[in-house]
Amino acid sequence: MQMIWEMMMTAFNGVKESGSYVLFYLLALGLGLIVAWDRYGNSKSPDNWMVEEAKKKIQLWPFLFGLLSLLLIVVNPVSIWILNRLSPIQGNVEKLWSLLLMLFLIAYGVVCFISLLGEQRQKNIVVVGFALLIGLAGSNYGLLSERNxxxxxxxxxxxxxxxxxxxxxxxxxxxxxxxxxxxxxxxxxxxxxxxxxxxxxxxxxxxxxxxxxxxxxxxxxxxxxxxxxxxxxxxxxxxxxxxxxxxxxxxxxxxxxxxxxxxxxxxxxxxxxxxxxxxxx
Amino acid sequence: MLSIVLLWSAVYLTGMLLCKISGEKETSQLWIHLAGFFFLFFSQGIVFTAAQLLELSFGQACTYLILILTLAALAGLFAGRKELAALPGKLRQLFGEDKKKKLYFALMCWLWLGIFLVLGTGMVMNRQDALLEIMQTTLETDTINKIHPFTGQPMELGVIFSKRLQTLPFWYAALQTWTGCSAQDTVWVWGSFFTITFSLIAFTELASLLFKRDFQKIWLFVCLMELLILSGDYFTGAAGYRLLFYGYSGETIVGFVGVPSVLIILYRFFAPWFHHQDEAWQEGIKSGFWGAAVQLALVLGTSLFLAPLLWGPVLLLITILLSLICLGAICLVKKFRESNCPRG
Known part of the structure; x- marks a missing residue:
């Protein structure tokens, strides 16, 4: 069990070190969950019909794919144990992270979030804000990474x-x-x-x-x-x-x-x- | 530069030929490129394996490969002449008249160039070199898998076939021979250029399905993807600076072109079901199965030759058999579809 935990942590550190995008990824998943909750769990009448229309257009399956891949495969001790039995070389677990399509889901989440905003001015500010955040959080030139x-x-x-x-x-x-x-x-x-x-x-x-x-x-x-x-x-x-x-x-x-x-x-x-x-x- | 453009054109035309053979009416750019590369990797796998068994020199194998590719490209040029004539009009539709759309499109192109310049030509020291070592050994000795690329010791053929056989480094070495670029440029500049471009094409294709061809959103999406790549590096399995390393074993292509391609196929297949359109769902099954079968075969075939799944001639044989089975299944489905859904 300890070995599996260590492998999971090694993989996570590998991901973390190559950029601070794990947090963005989780935020994108959070956005998907909010939209899903709003669509299927909340029957309250809409306050802003434009936002409601935009929410309806958001496709939830990429978020679902990201969430299920994360929970069922990437951070699942059973899948890691199986992988470790099949190919006991460190580094294989890291490859599981490629299933998440992390960059894709972050970019998709941002575009969906922008589509939920009403005014064009707000949209422009958020686009520029996200672009700056991505740059600051990245590992190549980001200020937050230990070494670029x-x-x-x-x-x-x-x-x-x-x-x-x-x-x-x-x-x-x-x-x-x-x-x-x-x-x-x-x-x-x-x-x-x-x-x-x-x-x-x-x-x-x-x-x-x-x-x-x-x-x-x-x-x-x-x-x-x-x-x-x-x-x-x-x-x-x-x-x-x-x-x-x-x-x-x-x-x-x-x-x-x-x-x-x-x-x-x-x-x-x-x-x-x-x-x-x-x-x- | 000219030779790179020619090579890309050859891949494109070959892809067009394969898509024509597969019988699809509406073929996207992604599938044309994927089909072209599928053919290329399939043929390079066969040519280099045969060259190794027949003890041909590396130069001879390169000549046979370029000959096959040229013939396929000429056939593709003939088969896809109508589509090629319509291509400039289709490209113009991508950015249209909308100013914002044009702005995002220009920004996307600028960021793409930035990625190419910064990641492709800049931080070369951060790259791993396995591919380069094998390439250089192959080129210096003009042989295939005779010398251990890491230690310089001679290798016995039995040792190679007892484990696995990967031909991708030879393909890169062939690229170097044809283009005249240095080994470093071939691997670090052109390798990353093609990989990033193809993965962006794949994700753009996926985004165009998700955003219902709203190009303003699509270009914004691609701009954000590019910005993430540029500032956070290009990661497949999320570990940093491994574009080339994973590119070598084919995981970059499989992960960043194969996975979105499979998602596109699945989306096309299940989209009517997602939108609760029962009739469309049934129709989707009928019409989508044929396309999905061809596309899956292409992705599977590409994966088999790119990913480290090829264990010597036995697996090569299995790959060929699998492709034949896929082809047989496709023909059966096509026949079934034509008899049940007559055209017109």
């Missing part, structure tokens, strides 16, 4: 330069340097230097549906190494031993509390805002 797209871009670039410098320094002692990198940086580590920086495993090791039939080529221990790199606070000594065994000269880890200056055979070489780069001594 530009900041992520700058951070990855900084880490890439630092890794390149570390690789250059290590090249004197070990020309065939192999790098261990966390999943959040793995792809950036390898590709831009055209083979100069080699990684021990690709993302096909841990990503569902990406194996291309070549996942067999990795030894089973690599999954253990991957887990250790992803959770850097634990088993650093063991990670060091495994890294030495597979001839890795650089270990890159995400920044964590209580980071040591050295562990096993590795010593801290570079430190960027998000990543720590340890080199073989």
């Amino acid at each position: 797209g530009e900041e992520v871009y700058e951070s990855q670039k900084e880490a890439q330069v630092a890794l390149y410098d570390a690789r250059k320094e290590m090249a004197v002692r070990r020309p065939e340097a192999i790098v261990l990198a966390p999943a959040s940086f793995l792809e950036y580590a390898g590709i831009y230097y055209n083979g100069y920086i080699r990684v021990l495993y690709g993302k096909d090791l841990y990503t569902p549906n990406l194996d291309l039939g070549i996942v067999d080529a990795y030894p089973e221990e690599f999954l253990g190494i991957y887990q250790m790199v992803e959770n850097p606070g634990e088993n650093l000594e063991l990670l060091s031993e495994m890294a030495v065994l597979y001839d890795c000269s650089i270990i890159m880890l995400e920044d964590f509390e209580g980071k040591p200056d050295s562990f096993g055979s590795y010593v801290l070489m570079e430190e960027t805002g998000d990543y720590l780069i340890y080199g073989y001594q």
